[in-house]
Amino acid sequence: MPAEARAAWSTESPWTQIRPYIAERLAIGLDRLDAALWLEARELRLRAGREVRLVGAGGKDRVVGPAVSRDDLEHCLEHLTGHSRYAWEEELAQGYLTIPGGHRVGIAGNWSAPGTGSRAVRHVAALNYRIARSITGPAAALASRVSHGGRPLATVLVGPPGCGKTTLLRDLVRAASDGLYGWRGHQVSLVDERAEIAACHAGLPGHDVGARTDVLDGLPKTLGMRMALRALGPEILATDEIGGEEDAQAVLDCAYAGVTVLATVHAASLEELRLRPSIALLMREGVFHRQVLLGAEPRPGTILRVEDESGRAIGAVAR
């Protein structure tokens, strides 16, 4: 894959970013698509023997290209892996690759059986290019309620899957790093185990996560947090989906070291959050000064409630 020395979240359109990773035969056809279609596209789906489909807002899809051959898919995978499938074995074993711009490409097909030494895709049957969009601004409505004196307070974002926790965390990280929404700029370490927050490709963020942010991706959270603590000197450390006891212990280590932690947790309510033993430990220790409950209705990212460590509501409920 071309080594991108520039920030991939620049002003390029999604198609410009995706094109180098599409087989030339298909790319030539897609070049002719109306640029406006790409602006609201969510996914580009390539399935062997089926036409190319572009999935737009609301999940509606349309045929935008000819039937895809197995060779097309192999060529796409060759471009995706920079002619070096062996260099992406671990990523391929997860079933996806992230390309510059933060776009994630899911792979379906025939995989070698586990236990054979490697779990590599043998025959690609389908590729799903999920078009990433870095939504900036959702943290603006929250910033004043999760900060004190221009510095973010340790905050946990809570909500069910699909409610916009990761998007909000990304914007909080960017704000804390660049000094937006009335905050000062801080040194931020972002531990992005599944490469969902910064969408790094070859170590470079696919989304804008701020000028003072160091990203550690592809590492187990606990290891990443400890490495950041030891080596990167963060004032703020952000991570996604803490849950187990080891995660909680690593967050505690950060808190004891004076580092402000921004994190997300899967839970349907703040009550459910407090029932989790590992999270309850963090609450008892007063690690998080703010708990933010998010909902997916009427749209992802809706802030339902913000509480302080004693459970008192902070500010108005924004809908």
Place this chain on the structure above:
Amino acid sequence: MIPLRIALGLVLVLAGYQIGALVADRQRRRVLEIDAWQALLHVLASDVSYTALPLGQALRSASRQAKGLVQEFAAGLARRLEGHVLLAEAWQTELDRLRPRSCLTPDDTAPLLELGEQLGRFGRDEHRGFFLRCQERLALQRREAAEESARGSRMWRTLGAVAGAALALVLL
């Protein structure tokens, strides 16, 4: 007139010797070229199998240590791979580009062409095997080339000189 004839005869003998030497030198250069390919493949195999360096980077890095046409091949291929090309096609194109200046025989390039079709599409373990097989086949070709070179070196020079002398006798 006799001294002139002798001088012209000597020139023809020397020219014949030189032509023979050129043929012999081509055989010697074939051995050196195979050696250079072996060295390149050795470096690439290490970078691919042990450090999983992407092929473009591995080629760029290996080209700094390679020599002559092989250096040109590695650097040229690395440049091509930066574009929207397929590896097997780019590999073949680079080999074709260098062919007129290369001393390799079709039997020498066959394992290289085969390697170009296999690279990049499999895991590290498979790549170890690809490189190993290619290197083994090149080693056989090298042995043959070295034997030919050793046999042919004196023979081509002698043949050239004899042919020059024969020409001198006929013409002068």
